[in-house]
Amino acid sequence: MKKLLALLLVLTMTFSLAACGNKDKEKTTPSDNDKTVTDNGDKDQDKDKDQTADDEKKVLRLLDVTNIPKLITWQSTDNISFQILGNVLGGLFIKGVDGTPKEDMVDTYKVSEDGLTYTFNLKKGVQWVTIDGEPYGEVTANDFVFAWKKLLDPAEAAQYASLFETCAIKNGATAFKLQNEIVTYEKNDKSLKNLKVEDYEDTDEATAKEQYDEAKKALEEKVTTLLADLEGTYGSVDKAKEKLVELVETVAISAEDDYTFKVELDAPVPYLIDLLCFPALFPANEKFYNEVGADKYGKSAKDFLYNGAFIFKEWKISERHYLVKNENYWDAENVYLDAIDSRVIEDANNDTRVNMYLDGQVDRAPLAGENVDKYGNRPDALLLPESGIQYLQINPWNGALTPARKVLQDVRARKAINMAIDKSYITDIVLKNGSVPTDGFVPSGFVASANHDGKDFREVAEDLYGGGKGYNTYNPEEATKLWNEAMNDLGMTEVTIDLMLGGRENDKKNATHIKDEMEKNLPGCTVEISTIPWGERLDRTAKGDFIMNWTGWGPDYPDSPTFLEIFTIDSEYNNGKYNNPEYDEVLKSAKTGELTNPSRAKERFEKLVEIEKILLEDDQAVIPMYQQSRLLLCNPKVKNMTLQQSGADYIYKWVKFE
Template sequence: MKNSKFSLLLVLTLVLSIFLAACGGKDTDKSSGTKDEGEKTTKTESAQEIKVLDSSEIPTMDTVLAEGSTSFTYINNVGEGLYRLDQEGKAVPALADGEPTTNEDKTVYTFKLRDAKWSNGEPVTAQDFVFAWQRAIDPKTASPYGPYMMNGKIKGAQEITNAAAKKKDYDLNTLGVVAKDDKTLEVTLEKAFPYAADVFAFPTFYPQNEKFVTEKGDKYASNAENMIYNGPFTMTAWDGPAGAEWVLEKNDTYWDADSVSLKKITVNVVKDSGAQVNAFESGDTDVTGLLSSDLVPTYEGDERMFSELSASVFWLKMNQKNDALKNLNIRKAIAQGFNKDDLAASILNNASVPANYMVPQNFVNLDGVDFREKNGDLITYNLEEAQKAWKAGLKELGVDKLTIRYLGGDTEASKKIDSYMKNQLEKNLPGLTVDLESVPFAVRLERDNSMDYDLQAAGWGPDYGDAISFADLWVTDGGSNRMAYSNKKYDKLIKDAQTELATDPKANFEALQEAERILLQDDYAIAPIYQRAENFLINPKVKNIATYQYGPDYCYKWVTVE
């Protein structure tokens, strides 16, 4: 899920002017009162406001249409579901009033909802969940995440998807979510699985107010004026997907408002990492986006830099709609044909590590043993083998050269990585021309959905704390596949892991490890590049930003300003 979040002088001028105008300068922790003669100025409680920089715009705030980390992060801050990730990243009851009751085989969950309100004063009801989940699975909505998150998990979801694919009638009321009354929600699963709470905490499963959504129609969630909220904050300013600034303010109608100290969060989009750092050093922002690799060494050991190895893995997707990329040897050559160790050390240089795998290290384990231990490194840089496969692939295709489009990002960091990859592949695979196309994140999502690319630099942050969050990406015709990959043996392993092996941890692990081996060593379906380390600057007075290994990136619910 989690894909990466002007002239320099122009950017800095814009950033400074916006922040100074909107936030009245940077003396936010001093009293604004005057001092009497002979009286010293005294400090009052710091203003509970922060200024944040992001490197990408928000593509959508509609929970059922969202699919990128930026959308999910801000949806999580203005919305809430049955569960929410707490400060330690554990899913805990939120709109659910305590843990649900279940039947004996844990396939039927009955939730009692707490008293909670939408920002327009209306109560949050069980029917709001039914409406949102049905809307997410309805093929007419074209939700990119609804089928992906529900098929194989929520009873009836797969049948709805299959019927629509065959152009047959379907009934949304067959989805396993029922409002027994305003405060009672019953959810039926296809089969019990251990990470159900993580799933219920994910933004795709948030409720929506049917009356409000219906009245707004196509305008719903198109900007701040066309949304309502049930989470810690409301969005008081946002002009829509093209908007480069948005404002969140405390939601006084939130059921847990007493836990929220922040009054205001102002976010501005600045894609240049150097400009973000300059704004931070001048005191005009409190939190930056992710730092580019050239800036990380400067802050090594600085208490203001937050740094950790995340669970996000980046790879090249190879679209097998392209005749050349249908060829196993061509894919093998590309996957082995770039020096990812050099990329991590010289280009990234930010504690990110080379990825020779799909499921990240230090993410999930069984009895203290990391998932990675059995499979280890599956695809490494091997120039000799890459060139051998390349030569064989060209011969099989009956050509001596190829031109392949490479879909990349438009941020500073993305451009550096993509340029390196283009150089490596063209240098190491004679006869290959890589046409690099750098586009904004929202455009890349659109082109991924329409499969309008050959190679694509993409990344994935898990949606819940289980290896299946990576493994089920590549099932045949899966909602996130979008590269025409298909392997029946792989599909069976994933289905088994989701059904009969879901409650057998050892067998489940082994099935997913074998699926990963097939995907990479047998099929070279994707070309892993690196596992990302996240580094950003944060003002020391800003405390308790929650960062997550899966789901949304950050939560500001518990943030305080000292």
């Protein structure tokens, strides 16, 4: 096991080192002609008087195409928020240029011989600062205890509460389980109360009222069961919440004093330090949180405190994200950039982004479609393989029972959808950026096994199950057959499936192709595409308010469970509520149970490969689409801009201009 996990870490380092030469190198060479291009009307009035023009400072100029939904560590779930949080906050550790963890708030630390106790000694005198750069107070161990425990507060419904289980924190899994039960009950109860007959339309098979009655009955049964479980164990929901408060107090994270943070584990977690670079485990100042109030905290740049290399100076929705160097950061003398200036143009198409780069307005631009042919051979074009997976999230089991959910509950229909879509069209025609089609969920090249001659996950899947490229691969004839069987058994001739996505240009093209393929190969199927703003889509996904959703996942730590645990029944990211007890049991054992024993490393790896087969070939609980890659135009004068494989994509602390 130790060899396996050591190899995983080495592979992560290899990925990151390759990134230094090939990754998203941001370009910033301010000149007299290249001033800030953001035109917000009152932009100049909003800037601080001591802020000189961007062309006189070392400013990295970027373009964002979506807004930041939240600036709260325990509530954020998306890479846009994590990108900001990962640079304005300092965690215990920070990812280095080579992708390996470096001490940030930590001065020194020690690990017990059995690998179960971590004692972190914090740097003394490190300051929290306000948006104006004024010191507010020292960063202390209690700031970590406070922020981590907020993940377990059911009122927050934090989707990363599962980190207590992932990190194997002593008593954390028990607290997380109860938190999840309470949150699941309250979400379903709210859905039941909000259910309306107006949400349904008459079809040939059933009237709107009949569909509403069926959906209401199913939700009532679910809510009744969930409530009975809580009342049977704790007496009431309120008493369950009281018990959760007691359990959270027993979770083994503690502030031994102002500068000593202690974490105790149930099982060794060799990648724990990597996880501590993740923004969901960053600190927050409890006193400031209480002063600002829960309703305002993190909703604006001024209602937040900063202890990282940068301060979020301007947060203008759909206009600008502006970060400035934090002069009070403990390592400020080694932070080269003065600012990061990001224009925000929602859903800007690829032509717009490329033209802004060519005009010198921004310092990087992705290439897609025709622009790959035009600019892909330039010397400043870089191809960057990634470990992220784009996929169709499907929701057969969470929410009111609509005709679409009824169809998707039949595994034959789910398999038919995966088999109906020619995914190579998306990677080879729409994107053309090095992304590759996949019918697997753990990416190629991500984790390898020393017990299988260094083969990676996909290679072992091929050896064991023929699953090197995944399962239920493209086969339109078989898709039609399976679909017809499912529809006939359900007594249905047609169904409409809603596909939810954001407004990005490529997402729309991808969705159009998916719609065409499904309608062509699945008789009676109509796909309606719903373009939803980023923040609203995240909210709807968390509530289970969708049928199919275009989304993606990148790793949080260097091991295959970072992908597979999404689909355990307790996972807050299991928005479709897939439930397979055998699947859950293997993951639990692989993370904190018997399979963590070093003598069972080979068996552990093979068991994880096996449950991916169950997830996909047997149950088709998700529709994988492709493994991501990026092709970018990047300014070669910007150095040390490494695309990180987990956490924030880029750590601006290290960036320098040549």
